[in-house]
Amino acid sequence: MRRAQFVAESGSNGEWKRQGNRFTGRISRAATSSPGEGPDDQGRWPVEPGRYRLVVSLACPWAHRAVIVRRLLGLDDAIGLAVVDPIRDERGWRFTLDPGSRDPVLGIEYLSEAYRRTDPAYDGRVTVPAIVDTTTGLVVTNDYPQITLDLSTEWTDHHRPGAPQLVPADRAEMDTLIDDIYRDVNNGVYRCGFATGQEAYEAAYDALFARLDLLEQRLADRAYLLGDELREVDIRLFTTLVRFDAVYHGHFKCNRNKLTEFPNLWAYARRLYQLPAFGETVDFDQIKRHYYVTHDTINPTGIVPKGPDPAVWLG
Ligand SMILES: N[C@@H](CCC(=O)N[C@@H](CS)C(=O)NCC(=O)O)C(=O)O
Numbered sequence: 001m002r003r004a005q006f007v008a009e010s011g012s013n014g015e016w017k018r019q020g021n022r023f024t025g026r027i028s029r030a031a032t033s034s035p036g037e038g039p040d041d042q043g044r045w046p047v048e049p050g051r052y053r054l055v056v057s058l059a060c061p062w063a064h065r066a067v068i069v070r071r072l073l074g075l076d077d078a079i080g081l082a083v084v085d086p087i088r089d090e091r092g093w094r095f096t097l098d099p100g101s102r103d104p105v106l107g108i109e110y111l112s113e114a115y116r117r118t119d120p121a122y123d124g125r126v127t128v129p130a131i132v133d134t135t136t137g138l139v140v141t142n143d144y145p146q147i148t149l150d151l152s153t154e155w156t157d158h159h160r161p162g163a164p165q166l167v168p169a170d171r172a173e174m175d176t177l178i179d180d181i182y183r184d185v186n187n188g189v190y191r192c193g194f195a196t197g198q199e200a201y202e203a204a205y206d207a208l209f210a211r212l213d214l215l216e217q218r219l220a221d222r223a224y225l226l227g228d229e230l231r232e233v234d235i236r237l238f239t240t241l242v243r244f245d246a247v248y249h250g251h252f253k254c255n256r257n258k259l260t261e262f263p264n265l266w267a268y269a270r271r272l273y274q275l276p277a278f279g280e281t282v283d284f285d286q287i288k289r290h291y292y293v294t295h296d297t298i299n300p301t302g303i304v305p306k307g308p309d310p311a312v313w314l315g
Pocket of ligand 1: 092
């Protein structure tokens with residue numbers, strides 16, 4: 001068995017098993033604590049515009065979801081955004097894009113400082129996205145699947161007029177699709193890329209392309225995955241699709257097809273890209289540098305490929 005990128009998350013057959021999310025606080029309209037207070041006895045923090053900071057890397061597909069949802073819902077003024085350098089050093093995600101290399105609101109140089117303040121014993125990977133409380137400096141949540149759902153359902157009082165309803169009243173169909181896309185596509189590309197056994201890689205690859213084939217068929221007669229309306233699940237698929245040809249096809253060996261070779265998926269992804277909340281939040285330079293430079297077991301030279309030409313997204 002070869003050396004894994006993340007040894008603690010590798011199974012005995014070389015399959016990749018993502019760590020769980022350590023902080024699962026919720027910012028909720030049902031919180032019983034008053035403004036300025038900490039979480040209530042059920043771990044719910046009060047909804048308060050201006051209080052919380054969403055920490056992201058623009059490279060990261062899980063964080064990118066939250067960036068898009070915040071923008072679509074018009075929560076830009078209600079929830080601050082902190083963007084880390086796409087390249088971590090030995091202490092992890094750092095605020096080197098900010099003046100003085102510190103987040104101007106949280107006053108920290110590394111995201112790990114907030115994690116450690118919240119749980120001094122934490123020894124897992126320090127991950128984005130995370131929401132940090134600016135009054136205490138504590139991490140409220142790094143539970144990325146819940147973060148975007150809560151922006152839709154708990155922050156409605158602060159949405160812009162006409163904001164899309166990303167979470168439908170009846171969630172059953174969307175939740176099934178979200179699970180399938182997470183397993184086979186969002187996390188599937190990582191299971192290809194981080195596999196250290198041939199069989200584990202091939203199983204992930206087969207599941208990934210079988211799912212993309214189904215999604216390609218699904219999009220033959222509809223604008224969005226669930227019909228005529230843009231939903232949360234579209235955002236979740238988009239953040240993987242937009243990275244596909246630039247990173248996953250080569251770096252993670254997801255190379256049966258390029259995205260541009262799936263007519264319906266490609267048209268769909270480009271249509272989304274042309275909406276400002278999507279296209280204006282995509283940073284191909286940060287995306288490519290993050291993956292190709294930081295995964296040194298997969299790409300030991302750290303060379304970042306020049307292509308593909310991002311202009312294809314505008315056609
Ligand atoms: N929280 C999840 C997903 C979020 C995630 O993986 N974020 C990546 C960036 S795309 C990250 O922060 N990685 C930090 C690291 O690997 O040390 C996890 O723990 O795997």
